[in-house]
Structures are given as structure tokens and as C-alpha cells.
Amino acid sequence: MLSLGLAVFLLLNLGAGMWRVLRGPTSADRMLAAQLFGTTAVAILLLLAEASGGAALRDVALVFALLAAVTAVAFVRCAWTDGEEGNDTE
């Protein structure tokens, strides 16, 4: 029961992180919010695996951890090109 409640709390945390995606000023800030989503999603899935007894959710958490890392590296190496100025306020 406790782990279910904590999973909901982390989900609310995630919703609060959405504010940074909207505001952002640079695209790096938005990417940081995506990193937050990755780490929090892993925690939520582990808590849910404990609460519901679904062992497969731990594998899903593993995939999330891997995907968050690959996404961020792809962002830095490919997507964040020189078109964007440093201190812009969109």
C-alpha cells in the first residue's frame, strides 16, 4: 500500500516537471526535464512491481533506464546543433 502511494506521489512530481518542458529557455533545459522523467519513471515502475507483484515491470524499468541514456546522448551529439543561440528567451 505504501509503495502504491509513493508511486502516485512520484507521478505528481513528474507532472510538476512538465513546467520546465513548457518554460525552458534552452532546449537543454527541456532535455533535463526528459532526464527527470526517465529517472522518475524507473522509480515508479520499481514501486509498482513491488505493489502489484508484476516482476516483468522490473524489465520495463531496465529498458527505461537504457532509453533515457540513449536519448540524451543522441540529443547532445545530433539534435542540439549550432542553430540555436545560447541565452535565448523563447
Next chain:
Amino acid sequence: MTLSEYLSAALLVGGCLFFLAGTLGLLRFPDVYTRLHALTKADNVGLGLIVAGLALQAASWAVALKLVLIWLLVLLAGASVAHLVASSALRKGIRIWRR
């Protein structure tokens, strides 16, 4: 409840507090470097505490080992991503915040 269940619950709640601190830092800090500092450290510690709390209740050693492996992967990924984003931001000329 046994002692280990109390300990596990305390670890889980503590981990969630670290996640709250990380999100607060991401929302309130002034530039991308300070946000990186808040996010990557607080969240990885929070995940570590949650993993420790869940590993105490784990049914078998294999499950506990898997939880720890997931945490180590997230740690490794978080550290390298933080370095990549910070050095890339520095190269693009995003100024460091000063009071």
C-alpha cells in the same frame, strides 16, 4: 511489522523526498548548470534509497541483485549525460549564472 519493514518504509519515503528536492531544484534554479546539479545528484540518490528499500523486501537474492544493477545503470548513464550536456552547453556559450 518487523524491523526490516520499518527500515524499508523509511528508506522508501526518504527516497521520495530526494526526488521532490530534485524536481524543486529543476523548477527553481536559475541556469542549466545548476539545474543539472540538482537533477542528476538528487534523483540518483533518491533512486538509490528506493532501490535499497525495495531490496530489503525482495523475495530472492536475484531480484535484489537486479534492482541494484538497474540503479548502477542509471548512475552510469546519469553521470555521463550530465558531463555531455554541461560541456556541450559550455561550448555553445551559455553563460554561467552569477548573482
